[in-house]
Amino acid sequence: MMPQRHYRHALAAQAYAMIASQVRKSVGPSPPPAPGPKGHRLHNLRQRTKNHSAFADELRREYGEVVSFELPSMKCCVVFDAELIREVLVTQQPYFRPWFPGDLTDDWKYGSITLHQGAEHRRRAEFMTSVFADDSAGAYAEIIAEKATALSERLSAGQTVDLVKEFERFSWDAIVEIVLGRGVELPRQLGEEALTLYKMYLVLDILRLPKLFKSLPLPTLRRGRKSVRLVDDAIYAAMQRARDSGYSGRDVVAQYVRATDLEGAAGGLDSDQAIRDELIQLLTGFTDAPTSALAFGVHYLARNPDVLLKVEREADAVLNGGSIEPADFDRLPYTSAVLDEVLRIDPPTAVMLPKEATEDRVLGGYLIPKGTLVHVAMRALHHRSEHWDRPSDFRPERWLENPRPPCPAHAYIPFGLGPHFCQGMDIARRLFVFAMATLANRLRLEPRFTDPPNRDDTAVGVVGLWTADVRERQDSSRLQAGEQHA
Numbered sequence: 001m002m003p004q005r006h007y008r009h010a011l012a013a014q015a016y017a018m019i020a021s022q023v024r025k026s027v028g029p030s031p032p033p034a035p036g037p038k039g040h041r042l043h044n045l046r047q048r049t050k051n052h053s054a055f056a057d058e059l060r061r062e063y064g065e066v067v068s069f070e071l072p073s074m075k076c077c078v079v080f081d082a083e084l085i086r087e088v089l090v091t092q093q094p095y096f097r098p099w100f101p102g103d104l105t106d107d108w109k110y111g112s113i114t115l116h117q118g119a120e121h122r123r124r125a126e127f128m129t130s131v132f133a134d135d136s137a138g139a140y141a142e143i144i145a146e147k148a149t150a151l152s153e154r155l156s157a158g159q160t161v162d163l164v165k166e167f168e169r170f171s172w173d174a175i176v177e178i179v180l181g182r183g184v185e186l187p188r189q190l191g192e193e194a195l196t197l198y199k200m201y202l203v204l205d206i207l208r209l210p211k212l213f214k215s216l217p218l219p220t221l222r223r224g225r226k227s228v229r230l231v232d233d234a235i236y237a238a239m240q241r242a243r244d245s246g247y248s249g250r251d252v253v254a255q256y257v258r259a260t261d262l263e264g265a266a267g268g269l270d271s272d273q274a275i276r277d278e279l280i281q282l283l284t285g286f287t288d289a290p291t292s293a294l295a296f297g298v299h300y301l302a303r304n305p306d307v308l309l310k311v312e313r314e315a316d317a318v319l320n321g322g323s324i325e326p327a328d329f330d331r332l333p334y335t336s337a338v339l340d341e342v343l344r345i346d347p348p349t350a351v352m353l354p355k356e357a358t359e360d361r362v363l364g365g366y367l368i369p370k371g372t373l374v375h376v377a378m379r380a381l382h383h384r385s386e387h388w389d390r391p392s393d394f395r396p397e398r399w400l401e402n403p404r405p406p407c408p409a410h411a412y413i414p415f416g417l418g419p420h421f422c423q424g425m426d427i428a429r430r431l432f433v434f435a436m437a438t439l440a441n442r443l444r445l446e447p448r449f450t451d452p453p454n455r456d457d458t459a460v461g462v463v464g465l466w467t468a469d470v471r472e473r474q475d476s477s478r479l480q481a482g483e484q485h486a
Helices: 002-026 041-050 052-063 083-090 118-131 134-156 165-179 188-205 219-242 252-263 270-283 290-303 305-319 326-331 332-345 380-384 425-440 475-485
Strands: 066-071 072-080 096-098 160-162 355-357 362-363 366-368 371-377 443-447 467-472
Touching: 041 052, 041 066, 052 072, 052 380, 066 355, 072 083, 072 355, 083 362, 083 371, 118 252, 134 165, 134 326, 134 366, 134 425, 160 165, 165 188, 165 219, 165 252, 165 425, 188 219, 188 270, 219 252, 219 270, 219 305, 219 380, 252 270, 290 425, 290 443, 305 326, 305 332, 305 380, 305 425, 326 332, 326 425, 332 425, 425 443
Parallel strands: 072 371
Antiparallel strands: 066 072, 096 355, 160 467, 355 371, 362 366, 443 467
């Protein structure tokens, strides 16, 4: 005879099985996992770091709109459909938090706006919106216009220059003064080495290498940590300057410090360390995207001389041989349309930095297990024929048509979508438009490569040498531009 306690356990198990069966009948079968290649973790990692865009396109061709794949010790999926992307970034956004390498918590103890969710993110976003409001944008636009003029004057006819380096320097110098204040200078190398450190953390985190490995005195890691300390010194010095009674600058650090000192918090940031964590992200993370847009912009203008001529014509009419002014931004609609088209065809990142599922979710009918890193295939989305007429054609005119391109707003997301959209979007647009118009007014840049710049497939932006010959615009091209404008 079965012991009484075993009998009770058997009855309980039977009852549980009956209840589970009824639940399954009422809610239906569990959703299946997303399709995708099984295993092949190292192969997937190689393909991802070699050409992230091509890797994503191959997954979509073989498996569909939601595809699962594995990296060493990581479960991932990539999403292609516009409506499902909106689910990740907007509708189900609270369950897909931004993912960053674990070791960055040592450098960003308080995090930054890009890492937070919910009420904390809203507080920071509202304050940052006020920082980039119109009165501040005017001061920031002045800095960008000055740096664009300096860029143009730095380039001389007959030179062969590395455009990636030149555009990095232009963007970095502008961002440093916008964030830390007028007259502040930091070598671009510090930002490069600090960002390289964070990118290496990302790769090491993907490989799940032990933390001990990340603490080894490797040259890249050592230089990166030293550069972070030097950038920190500049941030804290800017905070101190902002507290001087006679200082009236409108830079970002001053606005954070004033709000903290006078009101007790700035978007939830109530200490210098917390402000530092926010600002170092702006400094190190803001340069790559404008650099990428400018480099690809030169590439597409060189490949499309009719578009280049229109940019030159517009620059001639607005600048009239003089320096660019902040108010000129609204008078350069065609150059702005060139930016929109560059960001459509080749956004700064082909696949957005991932979001981590905080619990089991269903997406497109597939189960996305907790802990999965969800990637949004931005570049593939921008090339879908159901949203774009002749999607492979570089045609800035599409952005000036009335009505605008017949696609949902969430089919074009170069600055993100939902709560975590790019707060510095207006600054990024001015960086491109001011630099491109200023250069077009005097010079022609002729890339030495027919291929576009090399994308950084581990993060954002472009990498490597990408050179161009600098030519003075001839009188004939000015005359032609003027005649066409008339």
